[in-house]
Amino acid sequence: MKIKDIEKILKSEREAENIPDVYASAKKAPLNKLLSGETPARAFQKQVVMRLLVTALILFAVAAVCIGAMWLSKPASPTIPDCNVEVKVISGGVPTVYSIVVKNEFDIASVLKSDGKDAQEENAEVIAPCDIEDFIVLKDGDEVFIMSKSADFDRALRVANRVLADLRYAYGDIFSASEIGVEGE
Numbered sequence: 001m002k003i004k005d006i007e008k009i010l011k012s013e014r015e016a017e018n019i020p021d022v023y024a025s026a027k028k029a030p031l032n033k034l035l036s037g038e039t040p041a042r043a044f045q046k047q048v049v050m051r052l053l054v055t056a057l058i059l060f061a062v063a064a065v066c067i068g069a070m071w072l073s074k075p076a077s078p079t080i081p082d083c084n085v086e087v088k089v090i091s092g093g094v095p096t097v098y099s100i101v102v103k104n105e106f107d108i109a110s111v112l113k114s115d116g117k118d119a120q121e122e123n124a125e126v127i128a129p130c131d132i133e134d135f136i137v138l139k140d141g142d143e144v145f146i147m148s149k150s151a152d153f154d155r156a157l158r159v160a161n162r163v164l165a166d167l168r169y170a171y172g173d174i175f176s177a178s179e180i181g182v183e184g185e
Contacts, residue, residue: 080104083150083159087136089175090143098136102159111135132163133170140174147181156182 083102088095099112113135138144144167148160160180167175 081151081155082109083148083155085149085159085163086147087163088145088147089136089138090145091139100163106159106162108132132166136167138167138171138175142175144175144177145181146177147183149183153182 080103085100085102087098087100089098090096095115097114099114101109101111103109108131144164146160146163148156148163150156150159160182164177164180167177
């Protein structure tokens with residue numbers, strides 16, 4: 001076989017196949033934007049602008065949801081700090097310590113009664129919340145020391161005065177209030 005024979009065979013094979021002309025359709029709607037006559041800088045700017053717009057829309061949607069959630073949620077109610085009151089009653093030389101936790105305005109949450117020693121947990125008795133006169137029993141000549149602690153100094157002072165006023169209301173003047181202490185910020 002000669003080279004001419006090979007060329008004839010290849011030509012006949014090529015002519016037998018139907019090859020579509022895609023240049024005309026590619027010219028009308030090119031896949032590459034640069035074929036439509038656009039400069040590379042212009043094509044890049046369009047892509048950047050579109051990405052920035054999509055990103056801005058996503059951020060705006062997230063911000064709108066967050067602001068809407070904050071706007072629709074209830075505001076936090078102001079909380080009144082707890083107040084710890086220690087009432088020490090000395091009756092006949094024997095001290096008894098009552099540790100009281102006061103919540104809200106003046107709701108007694110818990111009371112711990114001990115015999116006044118350093119190890120309060122060993123000899124402590126937990127009393128259910130109730131009125132002051134239900135767990136503090138005073139006799140004639142008892143001494144009472146009141147110490148109130150809270151994050152709010154004014155609240156600590158009000159609670160200490162309220163405890164003293166409740167004891168005075170319940171027992172009158174049969175006891176002596178030797179000291180009222182207040183700690184707060």
